[in-house]
Amino acid sequence: MIKFLREKFKFFFEGISANKTLPGCFSWKDCKGYYRDANDTFLELTGFETLNGKNDEALWPEEAEAFKKHDNDVIANGKTITYTEKVTLRGIEAKYFLVTKAPWRNKYNDIIGVVSNLVDVTQLKKNQTKLEEEIKLIEKSRNFIASNIENIVICTPGSIYWKDINGVYLGCNDFIVKEAGLKSRSDIIGKKDSDLWPEQALAIRTNDLAVIESGKTMSIEETVGARVFFSMKMPLRDDKNNIIGVICNSHDITYLKEIETELREAKERSEIANQAKSEFLAIVSHELRSPLTSILGMIHFLTNRKRLSKEKKKIYMEDIAVSARHLLTLVSPWRLIQSCCFSSLSFLMPDYLSHIEPQH
Numbered sequence: 001m002i003k004f005l006r007e008k009f010k011f012f013f014e015g016i017s018a019n020k021t022l023p024g025c026f027s028w029k030d031c032k033g034y035y036r037d038a039n040d041t042f043l044e045l046t047g048f049e050t051l052n053g054k055n056d057e058a059l060w061p062e063e064a065e066a067f068k069k070h071d072n073d074v075i076a077n078g079k080t081i082t083y084t085e086k087v088t089l090r091g092i093e094a095k096y097f098l099v100t101k102a103p104w105r106n107k108y109n110d111i112i113g114v115v116s117n118l119v120d121v122t123q124l125k126k127n128q129t130k131l132e133e134e135i136k137l138i139e140k141s142r143n144f145i146a147s148n149i150e151n152i153v154i155c156t157p158g159s160i161y162w163k164d165i166n167g168v169y170l171g172c173n174d175f176i177v178k179e180a181g182l183k184s185r186s187d188i189i190g191k192k193d194s195d196l197w198p199e200q201a202l203a204i205r206t207n208d209l210a211v212i213e214s215g216k217t218m219s220i221e222e223t224v225g226a227r228v229f230f231s232m233k234m235p236l237r238d239d240k241n242n243i244i245g246v247i248c249n250s251h252d253i254t255y256l257k258e259i260e261t262e263l264r265e266a267k268e269r270s271e272i273a274n275q276a277k278s279e280f281l282a283i284v285s286h287e288l289r290s291p292l293t294s295i296l297g298m299i300h301f302l303t304n305r306k307r308l309s310k311e312k313k314k315i316y317m318e319d320i321a322v323s324a325r326h327l328l329t330l331v332s333p334w335r336l337i338q339s340c341c342f343s344s345l346s347f348l349m350p351d352y353l354s355h356i357e358p359q360h
Contacts, residue, residue: 025097025118027051028104031075033068035059036113047090047120050064071108071114072102084121096125159229162236162247165212167192167205170245177336179224197224208246215243222250228257290322298323 025045027038037050043049046059056064063085088094097118104113105117153160153173161172169188177185180196194199198222207220217234229250236245283347298320302313 015359025116025120025147027116027118028113029055029116030113031111042118055078060087060089070099070101074114075111076101078103084125087118094121095120097121156249157251159250159252160248161188161250162245163208164236164245165243167208177251181228200224207231207233212243221253227252227254229253272281288327293328294323295320296325 006137025042027040027042028036033055035054038046038051043051048054048059051059054065056203060067062127066085070081070083075097080100082098084096085099086094086096098121100117100119103111103113104115106112153171154175157175159173159176159179161176162170166172169191172185172188174185177183177188180188182188188196193204197204204222204224207218207222211233212217212235217232220231220233222229222231230253231248231250232249233246235243236247238244298316302316308316
């Protein structure tokens with residue numbers, strides 16, 4: 001009898017022995033759910049040296065019922081199934097496995113049990129869980145934006161508006177409603193720039209077309225009436241990334257442009273004043289040089305000529321007095337100018353010049 005059984009199940013024992021080194025976590029169970037054998041990787045996973053005579057209750061009692069149900073489905077239907085199962089190993093460590101089960105058949109093609117292969121997908125499951133959480137967070141954010149988009153647009157600083165590819169307004173926020181003199185945001189829908197500010201409509205449309213044709217964001221200064229705006233314009237796209245119009249955020253920079261103009265004019269006035277100052281200094285330098293040269297020349301002559309007659313000395317002294325009076329005439333008005341704009345000229349007017357008195 002024993003010899004008969006050995007011969008009958010010879011293929012069974014030889015097959016299992018040959019499959020001990022198969023890659024993956026392989027195991028074989030009979031139709032009653034008892035393990036007949038497993039490869040080394042499966043044994044290492046379960047922590048047992050042998051599985052003969054053991055069932056799922058002995059390996060993972062918490063998941064035993066689910067394993068048994070899947071085994072019965074494979075045996076009953078004769079088809080391979082694949083599913084993911086959470087397994088608690090040795091009652092402590094929980095891991096996720098991708099489980100593939102197929103009918104175990106003998107050489108007569110009769111189903112005699114179930115062959116299982118377990119692939120550890122714990123890290124993949126963790127990554128999947130993390131990804132699902134991130135997706136949920138993104139969906140939550142999208143839903144929030146979708147449900148609050150109108151409030152977001154209303155609260156955004158600057159004049160927000162968007163138009164279709166033909167330049168027709170599709171919407172805006174409250175800032176541009178006030179600027180355009182409209183009653184509500186809905187009033188702008190269907191209008192064009194020619195309806196709101198006809199004088200600047202062509203220039204604005206040209207800028208919009210440049211954005212649409214290039215597909216790039218542009219920063220542009222635009223004039224609307226008496227106001228100047230700094231506009232950031234970018235293509236408006238649909239779900240398929242096709243350009244369907246333009247969206248813009250404009251900020252009123254009129255005040256800054258006025259300051260810019262004032263600074264430019266102040267610079268021009270300063271340059272004119274500097275030019276006038278340079279010309280004035282050139283004239284003054286020439287006018288001072290002549291009388292000073294005369295005075296210094298006469299003094300030098302008198303110093304080196306000791307035998308001059310009184311008449312000659314008197315003539316030379318009168319020449320010196322004339323030059324000094326002329327110099328004083330030039331210097332006197334500077335005392336007022338010096339205190340206002342040309343304080344830098346003070347080095348040209350030594351104190352002793354103010355004490356020169358005319359000689360009679």
